[in-house]
Amino acid sequence: MAFTIGDMGKATATKIETIRYYEKIGLLPKPARTTSNYRDYGQAELGRLSFIRRARDLGFSLDQVRALLGISGDRSGDCAGIDRIAREHLLEVDRKLADLTALRKELKAVIDSCDGGIVADCRIIEALGPVPPA
Amino acid sequence: MAFTIGDMGKATATKIETIRYYEKIGLLPKPARTTSNYRDYGQAELGRLSFIRRARDLGFSLDQVRALLGISGDRSGDCAGIDRIAREHLLEVDRKLADLTALRKELKAVIDSCDGGIVADCRIIEALGPVPPA
DNA sequence: CCTTGACCCTGTAGTCGCTACAGGGCCTAT
DNA sequence: ATAGGCCCTGTAGCGACTACAGGGTCAAGG
Known part of the structure; x- marks a missing residue:
């Protein structure tokens, strides 16, 4: 249930640097940290990253992905x-x-x-x- | 027979900044200058720029263009x-x-x-x- | 003669989506 | 105790431009 950044990378075929980059530009939320300051992800973040990667694979720009995530956040919209x-x-x-x-x-x-x-x-x-x- | 950078741009549908950029990375030679330090191009430079643009339009990378120019310089090769x-x-x-x-x-x-x-x-x-x- | 506007100059920083260090800390196994 | 594998931050680089900022130059009209 708790993943390191490496786990996230393996699960979504994403380089660690890319995940940190997504965090920096605000596509991924700042995750919890372990006592030794390692990023500590949960299922929700993994889902979000999977979504981002899939959208990227379909050729959407990061701006478009951002918009898609924004809209999909409002489930009743x-x-x-x-x-x-x-x-x-x-x-x-x-x-x-x-x-x-x-x-x-x-x-x-x-x-x-x-x-x-x-x-x-x-x-x-x-x-x-x-x-x-x- | 003598062109300003603006003339070159119009003749090849290239932005002035792009021409200066090509010069900076060595794709175009450093041209002669007028007394007021304006770039002063001749027919040869215009031809070279046309070649570059055409190759770029065909999707060649600048590195490939560089190679094409290098080879085409040796007319007997x-x-x-x-x-x-x-x-x-x-x-x-x-x-x-x-x-x-x-x-x-x-x-x-x-x-x-x-x-x-x-x-x-x-x-x-x-x-x-x-x-x-x- | 002076001003306006179009052109030109250099140099730097930004774009997109990462990727690659450099220089360190942490943690497990031998 | 040391080796290796993971993790951290921060910065710089890629390609191919593009966009300023802050100036100089030049021809035409008043």
Whole structure:
């Protein structure tokens, strides 16, 4: 029922430094301390950290995680805020996917244009810029 | 034939601070100066900056750009190094695409599970963690 | 001639989300 | 008693910029 910071890290695949960092920026509460000043966590903190990590894995920013935690703290409140943040994030992910897909296509075209030889004739260099030198 | 830093920025859609930053980290050479100590660029610098920006747009890191510039400086050298860097980068892009696609799928599933109501019943919160509170 | 505003300069600090020390204390087992 | 593994605080670093603060310069209009 009582965990060290190392236990928390193992349980959530989080580095100790990261947990301390979450505490510093106020995402995790300041935990109780043992007599030797070690952080002393309980089930609630473990749950909260798991939540944070899962949200991070889904690509939410720490600010978004903070908002999600804030809303989810009010269990009787409305779910709409949560939904809005998640949908906004999904849009952002879709934008990134579109950007990355376009980038990939262009990069592929640049690479395929090269068929070896010396730099002066290299199509990749040519595709990259008008005049590379300094 | 002579450009101010502002001209360079406009020509390549680069912020002035970014150009100075590129100079500071050695990607751009220290340019000549006017009598009033303004940076004084020529065609070669403009070409180099264009190259850098284009490579950045394609997602190359500044370290990769540095390497590309180094290789492309030797016009009679072999094109293979260029090709290798570009292909490595393509692999990285593919990895990112795969990751982002997987993330999107999971995020979508989490969002679709929510059909409104109060936080306590919210499937998004549920999907995110075992116990959210602090 | 003077002022206004747009440009330029240097240098430093902030962003995001960690990560990596440095320099110590504590605790258990041998 | 000593070795090792854990824990503590505090600070600095990463990439790739971005945003000031606090000044200098220059061309055009009044």
